Amino acid sequence: MSEGSRDQIFSRLHAATRQSPAPVSQPPAMPIKTYSQKEKVEKLKTLMEAMRTEVHLTGAKNWANSVKDILKQRAVKSLLYATRTEIGKVLEHQWENSAADLPQLFPYKNNIEQHKEMVFNVDAGITSAAGAIAETGALILWPTEKEPRLMSIVPPLHIAVLQADKIHNSLSEVIQKENWPAKMPTNVVLVSGPSKTADIEMTLAFGVHGPKELIVLIVEN
């Protein structure tokens, strides 16, 4: 049935383009505004904070401590994490040393089918960010088999760890520089803040379906 429809649709479309071939001249692309490294961090922080993201600048040596402080402050009881990532390994190590007042770690080891209840009931999820975009104030999340998709959307608190040197000027730039067309993953998500809506009388409300809180750690070397 779909085949017949496909044929009909294409025969109409082809007939129309045959009749009036319309060469369209392309105007130049929008110029990419470039920022210095310092400006990139500043711009990302400012824009994300305007969207109610909590942003912390931290060093490579102590980002894990920042995470622990954040978790303790909020009395988070359970933390979903990915075992086979760099940050996952650091966290495991940190928890080994002293797990007092810290949430229980829940590894996202198996398929969602086996972990559904866990994923839907943890207090928080922590993931890496593949990069970020200064111009619009957004993280680039690039889920993989090591770091599954639901980690950053289901738990009410999402903590993202971002290397400061992975902040790009713009989406156009990163698509080009990293040659995204050659390697699109199952899913790429840009995230600019916690979930929100203005559907009720244009009044802003947070935490509709996605995380109510987004915390970003920008790790500088």
Added chain:
Amino acid sequence: MTNPQPLDFDKNVSRALNDTQLIKNIKSAMATLVSKRKTIFSDATETEQLRTLGNALKKNALSKLPQLLEQLEEKCTQNGIKVHWAETAAEANQQVLDIMKSHGATRLVKGKSMVSEEMELNAFLQKHGIEALETDLGEFIIQLNHETPAHIIVPAIHKNKDQISKIFHDNIPDAPYTEDVAELTAIARKTLRQKFYQADVGLSGVNFAVAETGTLCLVENEGNGRMCTTVPRVHIALMGLEKVVEKLADVPPLLRLLIGSATGQLITTYVNMITSPRKEGEKDGPKEVHLIILDNGRSKIYADPRRRQTLQCIRCGTCLSHCPVYNRIGGHAYGYIYPGPIGKILNPQVEGLKTAGVLASASSLCNACEEVCPVKIQIPDLIRRIRNESYSKDSTCTIEGHGYKRNLTEVLIWKVWQIINTHPSINAAGLKILNVLGLKIPKIGPLKYWTRYRTTPELAKKSLHELAKQHGVDHE
């Protein structure tokens, strides 16, 4: 087809104009959207450049539409996305049903999709025993109240807080009555969380489909889109065939235009790009992804090179927000899923002039829509085109139902107008006669509507022609 009968537009308009609460809600919300858009596009030069680029990117994609759709299909298929083609809404509905049945699924969670509204998917699925639950907060509200959306971007904008509080309290079990927005949001979150957890299939729209990579782009603020496209084991994406763009590099400027125009933001909370179902070794995401590409009259519009620009629309809704007519009658009065200026040009072309042509009369041609359209659709010109074809029986007309409005009275009025205005001496004589008769324009036919709300226009004692002659300026 939503409305096989001609639209009773007059009745709808009358009802809307008398609904002071509705109009108050609409005006207030639209003023906010207009203001936010202005702020986010405050650099006039940059905005103009961006709009020109958006226009060119969409025109380019449309000029190669069949090739890009073929490429999209090829790439998607390579990536593991199953592509389906639907000529009509009925076919598309059946395809959704078939996919659900093949999985023994009865529970569907929906992200916001105007195409699904166009298809009247929910009603169809309900007839077949399937619960199709809206998860976008605005859509959720109106679904509880058995209504259709009032605006492309903010579907429940015609409702104020106390109306929504009542809807929740009356329809959600155990929901306390509250007018606090944060509390209402929390109720929705809790209720829908359960549904995401249990759903068999998730459905979404598509903002842009990239032919180069076979990628589906979706923008949203709430996170329900990501939930619908990641939690259930099957994801069905619905798109109109005009949503395909050529390259991934085309997406950033179009995103900026769409998001800035729709909600006045630099970027939405989430921009989701989906290229395949769950791959080997991945732990979550749907195992099956389907893309249903819908025609439903679009290829007919495509066939006319001058009407084709209608398909440039990226469904930002900003033409609605800026339209003085929309601001006074709201979305439902238009009688179709797409209201406002885009609705005035789209619906008559899809449904035929006889059923929807009246919508083209609901415009003062103020050009506010054209001024803000992110992809520079010449909406007023298309409204004129629809008006022209409504009256013309000429074989060069290409819209279904053309000539339906042609009537002796109007044809005569304009023929007489033509004669008078191509014969200056008759024009002058006519004015002199009216002057003698008492300086008033006769209240023939439609002119009686003028005097219902305004005083009768008066003719000047001496026309400008006479004064100009008197002052000796009427010759070289």
Added chain:
Amino acid sequence: MDHYPEKPQKAYYYGTCLVDMMYPEAGMAGIRLLQQEGVKVIFPSGQTCCGQPAYNSGFPDEARAVARKQLALFPEGHPIVVPSGSCAGMMRHHYPKLFDGDPDIDRIIDFSQRIFELSEFLVQVLNIKLQDRGDPIKVTWHSSCHALREMGIIEDSKSLIRQLKNVDLIELQHETDCCGFGGTFAVKQPAISAAMVKDKTDDILQTGAARLITGDCGCLLNISGAMQHNNIRIGGQHLAEFIWERINDQPSTA
């Protein structure tokens, strides 16, 4: 507009049908302002209507027939000044579309490019300077849609008002909102049009202005008519007539 011509010796004047029939004093004011600046004004007597009413109502053939007659009356290369953003917009921007594919299209495009709205001509070409001789007055200004969006000359119009030192211009809250005229729209969708003009008159009322000034007689007819119908004692006046009265302390038809 990107560039304007130098001040010409002669200029044509296109009065417009509404001005001709109902606001001739506004038409004369425009002519006399041009003359005052040293321009010889020619008002071809055969002119009638630019064709817009039929063009917007679904009768392009009739519009074309009438438009063609207008074109023939302006053979020399002088600029054509029009005291209406709406009619100027029609002739400048829509004539090329209306006559697309016509054998005469070059002549039509040439004609279109010589069209100027009155305010822009006074400001950008003639650099007019105005001395206000009138008593203090509060006025408000309505931006007609085509003057705003097709011709882009609102700032020129408002700058003329601002030159008049005893005139206090109080801006509307929704200056750029359509007044609801839209030509035949006012009679095809009368209730919606009425709702729009009501909002406009409410806005005018809240400014406390004594007079409404605008550059388009369609809007003027609509708004004044509605104000009078509702016993609102605020006069409406075309910009040209208002300017002439202020600088001469007498009506333009004197």
